[in-house]
Structure formats: structure tokens, C-alpha cells
Amino acid sequence: MLRIKCPFCGYRNESEFSCGGEAHIARPSAAVSDKLTDSTFSEYLFMRENPKGVFLERWCHTSGCRRWFNVARDTVTHQIYEIYPAGKTPKTTIGKKAYQVNWRRKSKAEVASKYLKRTPK
Amino acid sequence: MDENTPHIAFGCAAFTDKKLPILKKPEFLTAPQIELSEIPHLGKLNIRCDSINRDEVSKLIQCNLPAEPNYMSNKAGRFAVSLGPDEYLLLAEPGSESQLEQILRSSHLLEHISVVNVSDAFCAIRLSGIKVRELLSKGCPIDLHPNNFYSNRTAQCELALANVILICLEDNEFVCICRTSFAEYVLDWCIDAGQEYGILISKKI
Numbered sequence A: 001m002l003r004i005k006c007p008f009c010g011y012r013n014e015s016e017f018s019c020g021g022e023a024h025i026a027r028p029s030a031a032v033s034d035k036l037t038d039s040t041f042s043e044y045l046f047m048r049e050n051p052k053g054v055f056l057e058r059w060c061h062t063s064g065c066r067r068w069f070n071v072a073r074d075t076v077t078h079q080i081y082e083i084y085p086a087g088k089t090p091k092t093t094i095g096k097k098a099y100q101v102n103w104r105r106k107s108k109a110e111v112a113s114k115y116l117k118r119t120p121k
Numbered sequence B: 001m002d003e004n005t006p007h008i009a010f011g012c013a014a015f016t017d018k019k020l021p022i023l024k025k026p027e028f029l030t031a032p033q034i035e036l037s038e039i040p041h042l043g044k045l046n047i048r049c050d051s052i053n054r055d056e057v058s059k060l061i062q063c064n065l066p067a068e069p070n071y072m073s074n075k076a077g078r079f080a081v082s083l084g085p086d087e088y089l090l091l092a093e094p095g096s097e098s099q100l101e102q103i104l105r106s107s108h109l110l111e112h113i114s115v116v117n118v119s120d121a122f123c124a125i126r127l128s129g130i131k132v133r134e135l136l137s138k139g140c141p142i143d144l145h146p147n148n149f150y151s152n153r154t155a156q157c158e159l160a161l162a163n164v165i166l167i168c169l170e171d172n173e174f175v176c177i178c179r180t181s182f183a184e185y186v187l188d189w190c191i192d193a194g195q196e197y198g199i200l201i202s203k204k205i
Ligand SMILES: [Zn+2]
Pocket: A006, A007, A008, A009, A010, A061, A064, A065, A066, A067
């Protein structure tokens, strides 16, 4: 049983949480998503990282405050390196590295979501 | 050993030829050590508001919304329990919840806050007695030691796998708020887990 520190409630048992899979998956912007090929869009929709080592995940404190947050967890040792707010990127060196080495940073789907600027009304 | 000394008779008979007195169970072992009761018709409002609106909402409901997580504040019979960074549960005297809801709904804050009357969605069970922490610990993984879980502390957690909000009123007095559909299960579980302590189910608040 993992003891996970919920940013709001403090240390709680793993059984109170649910894991939401890989974090930092950006949806391609609506304007570009039509122009993306199916294989590129499927990178966003279906493909998930499955590393042996540090993995950035989303977790929800389901039986407690029902808030989402991100966790940098080692999939081999279960060691938790960092817990940081949803929507933010990791701050620790280990977390930053895990963020950068993820293949998704170079995927067309993510690049399309990142560099498209919204047209002002 | 003096003849008048009361014996605690565990194997002592083998070491003495005196007849041992029949031990009477002391009263604290036979009297119920846990008391369960429902707090009926307690008004419950779920309030969501950001920290910038907290003070204004507190004024309207005449009870401070707690800034700290896992704590509650109380004022004149009203309790505000913190459920999340922007979510609170207000427990108010029976019958006052619709009026409080109206006050919040008619205020200028309504664009920024949400208020939902959840009085009938949740059920409040009051547990008291000297063994209440031991009883709850049987089904609740969080640390209920008095040093950690004292008066005005609250926790949203699992009690026998049911989601509950635990509130510590006083040292040996707790309120357990659970879904109405789970109330029967939680009560049954408490009665079962409390068999060894003796349970008294009272109707009064
Ligand atoms: Zn939590």
C-alpha cells in the first residue's frame, strides 16, 4: 500500500486514490485537429507512455477531497519523487527529466497544440 | 495476603486454599460504552467559493468558512466543514437551510459561488462514548489518536469502505456524515463493530 500525500488532505492510503494515467497530454487545438492525420491524432488519443522508471501521472483523491494532482512516481520502486498541482510541470530535476525525455514532447499532436495561437475576436 | 484483599482470580486459586470471592463485573464493563444516534433533519448546504469570496460568504451565513483544510469552524450551532480548497459543507440547525440558501442565492455573489442544498443527500450519525475512537479505528485508516484528531478536526475518508465525513466535536464525541443510501450500512457496521463495547442506540439528538 502506497502512502500518498494529497496536497490538500495530507498523507492517506493509496486505496483512497485513483490513478488517471499519464499526465501532460495536450489536446490538439480545434483549428489544427482537422488538418492532423489520423495517425497523428491517435498519438494524442490512444498512445500512452509506459516507462520503466519515473513516470508523471495524474491522481485523484477520490475518497477524500476529490481533487486532481500530478505525481512523479517510479514504476519500479514506487518511490514518489514529487507531487505537484494539476496543470503545472514538475519542479524537481528527476521530474523535469521525465517530462523532457517523454516521446510526446516531439509528437505532432502536442506540437500542434502548443504553437497554435488563438485568433483574437 | 490479607483476607479482605479482593482477588484478581487468574490462576491464583492454585496458590491459595482460601475460597475466592465470585467476581462481579464492574459496571463500566456492562454499561454501554458507545452511544449512537441520528441527528435528524440537520440542514446541510454544499457551498463552493474561492478564497477571495470566503469572508463575504462567511458574513452572509453567520459562520466562518475555515481557511485551513481538514478543519471546521463553528458559531452558534452552525458548523462549516472544509471539503476542499474551494468547497465547504455548512451544517445548520434543522429548518434553516432553505433560508440560508435563499440568502446566498439572492446575494450579488451568486455569479462566483455555488450553493446546493444537500440536506437529504447526507445523513448525520452522532457517535459518543469512551470507546468511540477504538470503534472508528476498526474501519477507518486515518490516525484518530487524540493528538492528531481533536476537537474541530474533520476528515473525508473511508469508514468500512463507505465514503464518510468524520467530524470530531469533543474528545469522545464524533459526527459521521455519510450518504443517505449508505446510512443503514454504516449504522449496521457500527453496531457490529461495537458489540464488544456495548452499544446504546438513542433516539434523541
Ligand atoms: Zn485529498
